[in-house]
Amino acid sequence: xxxxxxxxxxxxxxxxxxxxxxxxxxxxxxxxxxxxxxxxxxxxxxxxxxxxxxxxxxxxxxxxxxxxxxxxxxxxxxxxxxxxxxxxxxxxxxxxxxxxxxxxxxxxxxxxxxxxxxxxxxxxxxxxxxxxxxxxxxxxxxxxxxxxxxxxxxxxxxxxxxxxxxxxxxxxxxxxxxxxxxxxxxxxxxxxxxxxxxxxxxxxxxxxxxxxxxxxxxxxxxxxxxxxxxxxxxxxxxxxxxxxxxxxxxxxxxxxxxxxxxxxxxxxx
Amino acid sequence: xxxxxxxxxxxxxxxxxxxxxxxxxxxxxxxxxxxxxxxxxxxxxxxxxxxxxxxxxxxxxxxxxxxxxxxxxxxxxxxxxxxxxxxxxxxxxxxxxxxxxxxxxxxxxxxxxxxxxxxxxxxxxxxxxxxxxxxxxxxxxxxxxxxxxxxxxxxxxxxxxxxxxxxxxxxxxxxxxxxxxxxxxxxxxxxxxxxxxxxxxxxxxxxxxxxxxxxxxxxxxxxxxxxxxxxxxxxxxxxxxxxxxxxxxxxxxxxxxxxxxxxxxxxxxxxxxxxxxxxxxxxxxxxxxxxxxxxxxxxxxxxxxxxxxxxxxxxxxxxxxxxxxxxxxxxxxxxxxxxxxxxxxxxxxxxxxx
Ligand SMILES: Nc1ncnc2c1ncn2[C@@H]1O[C@H](COP(=O)(O)OP(=O)(O)OP(=O)(O)O)[C@@H](O)[C@H]1O
Ligand SMILES: [Mg+2]
Numbered sequence: 001x002x003x004x005x006x007x008x009x010x011x012x013x014x015x016x017x018x019x020x021x022x023x024x025x026x027x028x029x030x031x032x033x034x035x036x037x038x039x040x041x042x043x044x045x046x047x048x049x050x051x052x053x054x055x056x057x058x059x060x061x062x063x064x065x066x067x068x069x070x071x072x073x074x075x076x077x078x079x080x081x082x083x084x085x086x087x088x089x090x091x092x093x094x095x096x097x098x099x100x101x102x103x104x105x106x107x108x109x110x111x112x113x114x115x116x117x118x119x120x121x122x123x124x125x126x127x128x129x130x131x132x133x134x135x136x137x138x139x140x141x142x143x144x145x146x147x148x149x150x151x152x153x154x155x156x157x158x159x160x161x162x163x164x165x166x167x168x169x170x171x172x173x174x175x176x177x178x179x180x181x182x183x184x185x186x187x188x189x190x191x192x193x194x195x196x197x198x199x200x201x202x203x204x205x206x207x208x209x210x211x212x213x214x215x216x217x218x219x220x221x222x223x224x225x226x227x228x229x230x231x232x233x234x235x236x237x238x239x240x241x242x243x244x245x246x247x248x249x250x251x252x253x254x255x256x257x258x259x260x261x262x263x264x265x266x267x268x269x
Numbered sequence: 270x271x272x273x274x275x276x277x278x279x280x281x282x283x284x285x286x287x288x289x290x291x292x293x294x295x296x297x298x299x300x301x302x303x304x305x306x307x308x309x310x311x312x313x314x315x316x317x318x319x320x321x322x323x324x325x326x327x328x329x330x331x332x333x334x335x336x337x338x339x340x341x342x343x344x345x346x347x348x349x350x351x352x353x354x355x356x357x358x359x360x361x362x363x364x365x366x367x368x369x370x371x372x373x374x375x376x377x378x379x380x381x382x383x384x385x386x387x388x389x390x391x392x393x394x395x396x397x398x399x400x401x402x403x404x405x406x407x408x409x410x411x412x413x414x415x416x417x418x419x420x421x422x423x424x425x426x427x428x429x430x431x432x433x434x435x436x437x438x439x440x441x442x443x444x445x446x447x448x449x450x451x452x453x454x455x456x457x458x459x460x461x462x463x464x465x466x467x468x469x470x471x472x473x474x475x476x477x478x479x480x481x482x483x484x485x486x487x488x489x490x491x492x493x494x495x496x497x498x499x500x501x502x503x504x505x506x507x508x509x510x511x512x513x514x515x516x517x518x519x520x521x522x523x524x525x526x527x528x529x530x531x532x533x534x535x536x537x538x539x540x541x542x543x544x545x546x547x548x549x550x551x552x553x554x555x556x557x558x559x560x561x562x563x564x565x566x567x568x569x570x571x572x573x574x575x576x577x578x579x580x581x582x583x584x585x586x587x588x589x590x591x592x593x594x595x596x597x598x599x600x601x602x603x604x605x606x607x608x609x610x611x612x613x614x615x616x617x618x619x620x621x622x623x
Contacts, residue, residue, distance in 0.1 A: 159352060159354060161350045161351075161352055161354035162354050162356060162357075164319075164321050164341075164348075164350070164354065165348065165350060165354040165355075165356070165415075166356075166367075167320070167321065167340070167341040167342060168319055168320075168321075168341045168342070168344075168346060168347065168348045168425075169342075169347075169367050169368035169371060169415070169419075170342045170368050170371035170372055171342060171371060172340070172342065175371075180356060183358040184357065184358065
C-alpha cells in the first residue's frame with residue numbers, strides 16, 4: 001500500500017507464516033490418504049479408504065447435520081437479537097447505555113470453563129441436555145456480546161440522516177429500519193454470521209459437555225470420540241478432520257470479499 | 270403549498286434549553302431563510318418543523334393544522350439534508366421515486382414524475398446510476414429531485430450547499446431560486462452563510478443563541494438592523510462598530526474616546542453624553558477632505574473595489590471604496606460616512622437607538 005514493491009523480508013515473513021499454517025494441514029492430508037495405521041508408517045500407499053469409512057461407516061453424516069442445524073439456528077438467533085440490540089444501542093439514548101455495552105463485553109470475557117458446571121446443572125434441570133435447543137441457546141448467549149459490538153459499530157457508520165430522509169419520505173420508524181438500515185447492514189450481517197457459524201463449527205468444550213450422546217454430537221465432538229471409537233486410527237481421524245474443514249472453508253471462499261468489507265467498514269469512515 | 274406558523278416554540282435537551290420561544294410566520298409560497306452562527310438552533314428548529322425532533326413547548330402549524338404530535342410521514346414535507354442522505358442501495362430513479370412508491374402510486378405515474386423532475390434538474394442521463402457513482406454536485410441535485418418529485422406542502426433545506434465548492438455553490442444558489450420561482454412551494458432554508466440568505470430569501474429570520482433577533486426582508490435587515498448582532502451579521506465585510514458617546518451640545522454628533530467627532534443620522538431618542546456604539550458599513554465610507562483623519566494600516570485591492578483598514582484614533586475601521594484609489598500603509602487619509610447611512614446602538618443591550 002505504501003510502495004509498489006514490498007521489501008524482501010516481507011515475502012520471507014509471509015512465506016514462513018504460510019508454511020506454518022499449511023504444513024500441519026498438508027501432513028494431516030497425507031495421513032488421511034494412508035490406509036495403514038500409524039503416524040509415521042510412511043508406507044507410500046495412498047487411497048481414499050479412510051474417507052470412505054468416515055463418510056459411509058461412521059456417524060459423521062449425522063454429526064454434520066447436527067452441526068449445520070445448530071450453527072444455522074445459532075446464526076439466526078444471534079443476528080436477530082444482535083441487530084435489534086445494536087439498533088437500540090446505536091440510535092437511542094437511554095440511561096446506562098454505555099455501562100450495559102461495557103458490561104456485555106466484560107461478561108463475554110469469562111472463560112468457558114468457569115461457567116461449564118453451572119451451565120450443565122442448569123441444562124440438566126431444564127431437561128435440555130443432549131438437545132439442539134440447549135446448544136443454540138448457549139452458543140447464542142456466548143456470541144451475542146461480540147456480535148452486538150460488531151453490528152453496533154457498523155450501525156454507527158450508517159448516517160442517521162438516511163433514516164430521517166426515509167421518515168420524511170413516508171416511512172414509519174420500523175419501515176425505515178427495514179427498507180433503509182437493513183440493506184446497508186448486509187455486509188455486516190454476513191461478516192457476523194460467518195464468524196458465528198465458524199465458532200459453532202469449531203466449538204468443542206460446551207458441545208461435549210452438554211450434548212455428548214452419540215446421535216447428538218457435533219463434528220468436533222464426533223472427531224474427539226473417534227479416538228476411542230476407532231482405537232487410535234489416525235488415518236480415519238485425519239480424514240474426518242479434513243472433511244470437517246470443508247464447509248467453513250467453502251463459506252469463506254464464497255463470502256471472503258463481504259467478510260473483509262464487513263469487518264473494515266465499521267472501522268474506517 | 271401551505272403556510273407555516275411557529276408559535277412560542279421551545280426546545281430543550283434534558284435540562285439544556287437550546288431554543289427559547291421562537292415565533293415565525295411563513296406565508297404560502299414564501300422562501301424563508303433561517304440564518305445565524307453555528308449552534309444557534311437553526312437545524313433544531315427546522316427539524317422540529319419536519320417532525321424529526323420533539324417540540325418541548327409551543328406550537329407548529331402547517332397549513333392551519335397543528336403538527337406537534339404528527340409523525341414526519343404525515344406532514345407532507347420534503348427535506349434536503351446537508352449530506353444529501355441519498356439511499357446508497359437505490360439508483361437515482363429509485364431514490365427520487367421512493368416516496369411515491371411508499372404511497373403506492375402507480376408505476377407509470379412514478380416514472381413520469383421522476384422523469385419530469387429529472388428533466389428540470391438535468392439528471393435525465395443519470396437515472397440508472399447509484400449515488401456513489403455521482404459527483405457532489407450531482408448528488409445535491411438528486412437530493413433536490415427527491416424533494417420536488419413529491420410536490421409537497423413545504424420544502425425544508427438544511428445547509429444543502431455547504432459541501433459544494435464555491436463556484437458550484439453560487440450556481441446551485443441560482444438554480445434553487447429559479448426552482449422556487451417556478452414551483453412556488455413554501456420553503457424554509459437553513460444556512461449560516463449570510464450571502465446565501467441575502468440572495469435567496471423573501472424573508473430572513475436571524476437567529477442567535479436560540480432566539481430570533483430579527484425577521485425581515487433582506488434589504489430591511491441590511492438597512493435597518495434591529496440590533497448590533499444583526500447589524501454585524503448581515504453584510505460583508507461586516508459593519509464597523511466604534512465605541513464612544515453621543516454629544517448633543519451644538520451639532521449632534523458621536524464622539525470617540527479620542528475626541529474624534531462623527532456625524533449622526535437621526536439623533537432622536539438619545540441623551541447628551543449617553544455611551545453608545547456607532548455603526549457604519551465599510552461600503553458606506555467615502556473619502557472626504559472635510560472628514561476625519563485616519564491612518565492607513567492595510568489595503569486589499571480586489572480589482573472591483575479596494576478594502577482599506579485604517580485607524581481612527583485608537584479604533585480600527587474598514588472602508589470599502591469602489592474607486593481606484595492607491596494608498597500607502599502609514600499614509601493619513603480623510604474619510605467620512607455617507608450621510609444618513611450610520612447606525613447607533615445601545616452600548617449595553619445592543620438595541621438600535623432611533
Ligand atoms: N442531542 C442533543 N443534545 C444536547 N444538545 C444538543 C443536541 N442537539 C443539538 N444540541 C445543541 O443545540 C444547539 C443548536 O444546535 P443546532 O444543530 O440546531 O445548531 P445550528 O444552528 O444548526 O448550527 P450549525 O450551523 O453548526 O449546524 C447547539 O448548541 C447544540 O449543542
Ligand atoms: Mg445545523
